[in-house]
Amino acid sequence: MTVNRIRVVVLGSARCGKSAVVVRYLTKRYIGEYSSTGDFLYQHRVAFDGATSEVEVLDTCGCAKRGCLAEHLRWGDAFAVVYSVCDRRSFLAAAELLALLERTRLPGCTAVTLLGNKRDLEHARVVKAEEGQELSLRFSCQFYEVSAAESCAGAALAFHALLREARALALLLPPRRKLAAYSVSKVIGSILGLSNKSVRKKRPSLSI
C-alpha cells in the first residue's frame, strides 16, 4: 500500500470560518464556536484513487504574525485560502494571500483552492460568487463557495479536490527540498505555543 504525506495549510483572515470548514471536513460536524487562540494541527489518513495519504491539516489562526505566515507557506504542500462572502475585507485578504503564495511558491507547482465560506448568509452577502471565480482564474487555483454551517458536502468536495491535485503534483514534480528538522520543530513549537499547548491530532480514516 502506497502512503504519501500531504500537508495542507488553511489560511484566511480572522473569523472567516477556517476552523468551521476544517472541522466540517474532518468530522462532518458544525459546533458553532471554535478556539481562536492559535494554530491547530490535525492528522488523518485518506484513501482515494487506489492509494492512501497521510494528511496533515494546519488550521492557522487569522491573527498569525507575518513570521509565522512565512513558515506556513514553506511548510505546506497544498493551501486552502478562506474568506467570508459576508466580509469584503476577508476577500481582499484572501487576494493578498494568493498573491503572496504566487510570489513564494513556484507557479503551477502548488495545489491551491479558494473557499468563499458562509454562503448560507445570502442576505448578508457582499462578495459575489463571480468575484471569487474571477480571483481564482487570476491565480489559476480552484474555487468553491461553501457553508460550513449548512452542510459538509461543500467542504468535503473542496478538500478532496485539493488533495487530488496535491497528490498529482507530487507524482509529477521532483521531491521538494525537505524542511530542515529545525524548521519543522519550530512550526510545531509555534503551534504548541500559540494554541495554549493544545495540538489536536485526529486520525479518522476517510475513503473518497
Ligand SMILES: Nc1nc2c(ncn2[C@@H]2O[C@H](COP(=O)(O)OP(=O)(O)OP(=O)(O)O)[C@@H](O)[C@H]2O)c(=O)[nH]1
Ligand atoms: N452562518 C455561518 N457562520 C459560520 C460559518 N462558518 C463559520 N461561521 C461562524 O463564524 C465564526 C468564526 O468561525 P471560525 O471557524 O472560528 O473562524 P476562523 O477563521 O477559524 O477564526 P480565527 O480562528 O479567529 O481566525 C463562528 O461564530 C462560526 O460559527 C458558516 O458557514 N455560516
